[in-house]
Amino acid sequence: MNHFARLGLPAALDLEPAALDRAYFALQRQWHPDRFVAKPPEERAKASTEAAALNDAYRTLKDPLSRAVYFAELKGVELPADGKTIDDPELLMEAMEAREELHEAGSAEAVHALAAKAREDMKNSLARLGSLFLRDDKPAIRKALLRLRYLDKFAEEARARRMNLERSSA
Amino acid sequence: MAYSEKLIDHYENPRNIGSLDKNSEDVGTGLVGAPACGDVMKLQIKVGADGLIEDAKFKTFGCGSAIASSSLVTEWVKGKTIDEAGTIKNTDIAKHLALPPVKIHCSVLAEDAIKAAIADYRAKTAKVDDPAKSTGKDESQAAAE
Structure with a gap:
């Protein structure tokens, strides 16, 4: 079931x-x-x-992202399992640059701004998923979900980084 | 979880962090990711005129095991030919660092990264060696930017 x-x-x-x-x-x-x-x-x-x-x-x-991933699986969109790698240069370059930017952000405010941008991006990307499912565009769904996974990870890293910065300035 | 001394050493003192010029003809760049854990790894090699890898750099955003795996690979490939570097197996990396079973996928990422860097380097040199294609090189590079 x-x-x-x-x-x-x-x-x-x-x-x-x-x-x-x-x-x-x-x-x-x-x-x-x-x-x-x-x-x-x-x-x-x-x-x-x-x-x-x-x-x-x-x-x-x-959770909206884990629900979207699960719904996609029901519709026959396979995402790479644990330990499987991808080499999509566009997606990975974006993820790499975002993480570099986060790494270089020197204040809790700067990190907060980056995290807010990522959350907004996630919200919009999740909202756009519906039309991809309507068109049953499996490659686009897969790519959008992979990108969302990286945004989710970014938000998690941003939280950790912000806590570190706040702790060291306290 | 107990981590090996070698793993902790590579994590705390990573070798060869940084970047090489990805547009340079003698540099191969591999960019790979593990979406399930959100890791992203860039590994670059610079190949000398003698065909040996003279420099290697990496940048990894991920867990300690992913950082240690990529650090180790950059150390291993220096002085090797690209054919030799292509034979590095994730099991060798995992064994050397004594990675726990749940972290084996980090060594897979490092193996895929070096393979991707070698493939990128080969694709570049193939383009240069082929006179029919080298005329259109500037446009194709501009389009790839």
Whole structure:
């Protein structure tokens, strides 16, 4: 069963966060181990398997980027697995230059500005994904998702760098 | 997780960080990435007239194991022919640095980076050696910018 079906939601790129939360919390109550303590072991085991699968589905669908990657997989777009490399020069040059810029940013404010730009870029890129799926343009979807992965990593690195800079200036 | 002394040494004192002129005819540039972890690695070689790699530089944004793997490779390839450098295997890198299993992919990145740098260098020299193509070189370079 795919993660959307498990939560009783239609498979879609865009999900209303409140609808996802509602579906998750209702099912989580239904499969809560406390309700199965007095039940036979098979039922207890099934409840715990369901609860784990439910958590996995919720985690995957909650974050817009991980949801987009998952939705793309359902649509037959394969992204490189762990340990697989890519050599797209345009994408990697952009990622390399962004990381260099971040590395050279000397103040928490400068890092903050770069992070804000990356977040804005992510938001816009995620918003544009919908039309790529409508056209079923798999290479473009793949490239957009890879680029988003690098933007996501950039945002993570920017947070770490900002904390370091704030700590050293405090 | 316990890291080996060699790995920590390469991470704390990385060799050959920097850049070579990517437009130079005797420089090959390899740019590779591992999207699953967001790493990006640039590895460059400068080949002398004698066919030996006389300089190598790298720039890696990634975890300590990725930095150590690329640092080690730049050290290894210096003084080698490009054919010899092309035989470097990720398993050699992983073994030398005693990379833990979850970090093996960092050595794969370094192997792919040196292979890409060699391929770039070969593509450049093939263009120079081929008189039919060398006339249109300036335009093709301008288009690639």
